[in-house]
Amino acid sequence: MKENLSPIVLDIAYDIAGDVKKFQEMFSDREVYNLQADDAPSDLSCIRYALVWKPRPDLYSRMPDLEVIFSVGAGVDHILNQGNVPDLPIVRFVDPTLTNRMSEWVCLQCLMHLRMQKHYERSQNQILWAQEHHPQACELRVGIMGLGELGQDAAKKLDAIGFQVAGWSRSKKEISGIDTYDADGLEAFLSRTEILVGLLPSTPDTAGIFNRSLFEKLVQNTPIGGPVFVNAGRGKSQVETDIISCLEDGVLGGISLDVFDVEPLPEDSPLWAMPNAYLTPHTAAESDSTAMARYVSGQINRYETGQVLENVVDRSLGY
Ligand code: NDP
Numbered sequence: 001m002k003e004n005l006s007p008i009v010l011d012i013a014y015d016i017a018g019d020v021k022k023f024q025e026m027f028s029d030r031e032v033y034n035l036q037a038d039d040a041p042s043d044l045s046c047i048r049y050a051l052v053w054k055p056r057p058d059l060y061s062r063m064p065d066l067e068v069i070f071s072v073g074a075g076v077d078h079i080l081n082q083g084n085v086p087d088l089p090i091v092r093f094v095d096p097t098l099t100n101r102m103s104e105w106v107c108l109q110c111l112m113h114l115r116m117q118k119h120y121e122r123s124q125n126q127i128l129w130a131q132e133h134h135p136q137a138c139e140l141r142v143g144i145m146g147l148g149e150l151g152q153d154a155a156k157k158l159d160a161i162g163f164q165v166a167g168w169s170r171s172k173k174e175i176s177g178i179d180t181y182d183a184d185g186l187e188a189f190l191s192r193t194e195i196l197v198g199l200l201p202s203t204p205d206t207a208g209i210f211n212r213s214l215f216e217k218l219v220q221n222t223p224i225g226g227p228v229f230v231n232a233g234r235g236k237s238q239v240e241t242d243i244i245s246c247l248e249d250g251v252l253g254g255i256s257l258d259v260f261d262v263e264p265l266p267e268d269s270p271l272w273a274m275p276n277a278y279l280t281p282h283t284a285a286e287s288d289s290t291a292m293a294r295y296v297s298g299q300i301n302r303y304e305t306g307q308v309l310e311n312v313v314d315r316s317l318g319y
Pocket residue numbers: 073074075076098102145146147148149150151168169170171172183199200201202203205206232233234258259282283284285286319
């Protein structure tokens with residue numbers, strides 16, 4: 001073992017060949033074991049740190065000395081939903097590389113709906129010169145559900161572009177230039193919102209929250225034709241049959257979805273063919289391997305020098 005420091009185990013259920021290399025470079029003084037690799041060690045009894053996405057069911061029972069669980073993502077539903085999670089700190093990934101990417105995605109989607117990008121894609125395909133009038137961003141009210149690391153940054157950037165921005169979260173926030181609502185203010189928040197952005201974690205409380213009854217409470221006559229729903233939080237928060245029927249009967253005028261109830265989105269999902277719909281394959285904000293390796297290294301360093309770990313999940317809240 002290098003330097004006699006505890007190794008790190010990576011259990012990430014997707015192709016991480018590149019990621020492992022980045023980790024090995026970052027942890028030159030520690031072993032990094034990749035459980036997806038053919039030569040993965042079978043004895044994990046001395047491991048104190050694990051970085052996981054959807055951990056295999058027997059992982060924790062094989063690591064009696066585990067002390068900290070690191071999440072590859074900002075969300076931790078994939079860890080908590082696996083069951084049998086030991087009562088250890090779970091540190092989620094919070095980093096500007098992820099936050100910036102998410103804000104880019106959110107701003108892009110809001111701007112595409114503002115500037116009727118679907119109309120121009122269609123007219124370009126038909127070789128048509130079809131000009132439209134566009135409101136300015138300052139004429140549109142965007143509302144963000146979830147004002148955490150990602151929601152707050154997106155709110156500030158949408159505000160800088162000129163949108164009228166409000167945010168809703170369980171506990172009230174104070175953000176300069178942004179109207180904020182707490183859990184009790186949901187109805188008031190929805191009744192002023194024309195583009196609704198979801199940046200909520202998946203928890204029992206948020207399951208199915210984006211449904212017809214909620215969409216019907218959004219401002220229906222908007223400067224862009226109808227309210228728009230943008231979601232990059234988690235698919236379990238949205239009722240996809242309601243989204244489809246709301247697009248069909250005009251309760252929603254458009255959507256941008258990066259997350260889905262089932263991923264990959266099944267080929268026969270009607271969402272693929274919906275008008276005024278932008279779909280991306282859960283790529284709004286990827287976890288950058290180099291940044292993640294730096295982050296995990298920094299947190300382990302804090303832990304081993306007696307400082308508190310950052311971004312530890314509140315197990316009672318589920319995020
Ligand atoms: P945070 O934990 O920082 O923020 C979560 C926000 O949601 C908080 O404002 C919290 O309120 C609010 N919230 C949670 N539950 C409720 C509820 N029941 N009612 C009202 N508000 C609630 O998370 P992040 O901002 O870092 O990430 C948000 C989510 O984005 C992740 O959990 C993940 O699912 C998703 N994500 C998606 C990615 C993608 O590529 N599509 C990439 C990264 C993350 P309060 O502030 O009061 O606690």
